Amino acid sequence: MKRRHVIAVLMENESGALSRVAGLFSARGYNIESLTVAATHDPTLSRMTIVTIGTERVVEQIIKQLNKLVDVVRLTDLTEVQFIEREIMLVKVRAVEQGREELKRLNDIFRGRILDVTDSSYVIELTGDDHKLNAFLDSVGRDNIIEVVRSGATGVARGDKSLKP
């Protein structure tokens, strides 16, 4: 059965490291739902969060192949443990007439922030996991969405567990 996995990867902060990961996924035909990467508090390391969907067997191969990359220091499948997932999303929505009130209400329910207002639109910022962001988009309705920008998921394990070099 295919499942969604969130994989956190600590890697050498070197030019080309990102393309090794991206290249691995395309060369072997693995699915990438999202990929985010930035340097950590240790400037020699960057941390990547990859969201992929695959069977047990494929995800096991993905993890092994990632581990095999010489630039990868450590990695973990966050979906194996209790973890927190957050993604930021900016949505530009059509906001006219009575729809304006409705959107404001939705925004409050989802604990979003309205960052920009014009006569006909809002830009709403929303943070949360995949489910929450999707639920918000569903509630707004396709016809009202002008633009969606998502950062891709980031994640961290709950409790004492941590990903260290």
Place this chain on the structure above:
Amino acid sequence: MELSGGEVLIQALKEEGVEFIFGYPGGAVLHIYDALYEQNSVKHILVRHEQGATHAADGYARATGKPGVVLVTSGPGATNAVTGIATAFMDSIPMVVISGQVTSKFIGSDAFQEVDCIGITRPCVKHNFLVDSLENFAETIKKAFHVATTGRPGPVVVDIPKDFTAPGVKVPFEYPKTVNMRSYSPAEQGHPGQIRKAVDLILSAKRPMIYSGGGVVLGDAAAQLTEFTELLGYPITQTLMGLGAFPASNKQNLGMLGMHGTYEANMAMHDCDVLIAIGARFDDRVTGETSSFCPDAKIVHVDVDPASISKTVTVDVPIVGNVSSVLEAMIALIKDTKKRADPADLAEWWSIIKNWSSSDCLAYDKTSKLIKPQAVVESLWRATKGDAYVTSDVGQHQMFAAQFYGFDKPRRWINSGGLGTMGFGLPAAIGVQLAFPDETVACITGEASIQMCIQELSTCLQYGTPIKVINLNNRYMGMVRQWQEFSYEKRYSHSYMDALPDFVKLTESYGHVGMRIENPEDVDAAMEEAFAMKDRLVFMDFQTDQGENVYPMIEAGKGHHEMRLNPARELA
């Protein structure tokens, strides 16, 4: 000591104990070539095409176990090297390729002879480095050799911009003694618990089978494999890459398995109850249709690369570690226990296997008026007493070589198994002959393959490598023709080799000896004559039967038990 980048490279190669560097000059590496001039710590071998350089370094590495080293220029030099890098990658061959790059300030400007060498080679290297300062050049070379030669070996590219090798720019040189890479720590010993579990399973088998691969050759574990196999008394088969790691002449050896493996090896795979895979990777040419692969077997898999485990076939007892140490641990455990497979079960299993062997699956028509390629390989074996280094190209001739030249020692059989690169054989033989000037080196090739790197005959003359080229000339891309015969109703689309050169004259024009052999009764005498010319390259153009096929054969989508056998076996 203050050195320029070019000098750093040469000093580093010296520290690594590099004997030969196979290369071809060009703008981006001119500083390095200048540093190579009038020094004698590293011998430069000038090839005729960069593909030849990579294959020669590769052949050297396969025969010696030491990393092969290549030097090419930027742009076309680097792209020409890609086929050879990919070849080494697919077969896990340790290699370090130094490629020149345009001057750092021009990178990204589409400068003359600029290609993104790091990008182009990324999918076919174990790792690659773009040198970004002269200060860490020596350390980068150290890392390159370390990564190339440890764990599961593979090619590593070091791309160095021209400005870092300029003679005027010097840095203090000190070659690092050790490598510290937090992101790279290859497996060494296998997990003791897993090893114990494996031994239990191995000793409880009724119909065991050992399946060993190139990992045993690369991991220098042939002696351990032989001891292990003899201790157990189990049948063993090898992959194309694993030939020689267990003696072909040993009665426990069922020969090669897979697409063109022996009937007995493939049948024993299909019927075994415990499969012991050692340094092999369940490649599709070996497994055939995976859904019918070893249907009754529990599988033990020893491999240095965790990613090889359960990649194509799910295994029951995986052991990640280098094959020699794992085999040693297993041997020790077996010696420690009195438990053994039931001798009656084993005897029965062997009698079933003997029955399969009696099919004589490699028999071929010996009454033919035409030269049979199999007979040439057998003749070569006799002329070289089975002790030559044999390289090959890709096609039917490669399979005949694998089937009919019984290798008793590892590192003697040198061929491109993973990538299947036509053009590999001749340059690879150069690397082998340079490594072992006093050994006999033969290259078994086909008239199509040899033309892919024929220019290296010139290199052979320059460096005096007395290779014996055995050209099994069937005037066809035989392997392609065979597939067309079996699967495309004999529609021989573009597989006929028209307009062939006169190989004898061609060879002579390169300054070597050429021979053309047309009759079966002349084969042995010609071999004797050629091998008597110890210091000459002899190109033997055997005009072989155009219609011969490689048998047995497992066709696409079939299982091990569904082999196609040679219809001419009765004529044997």
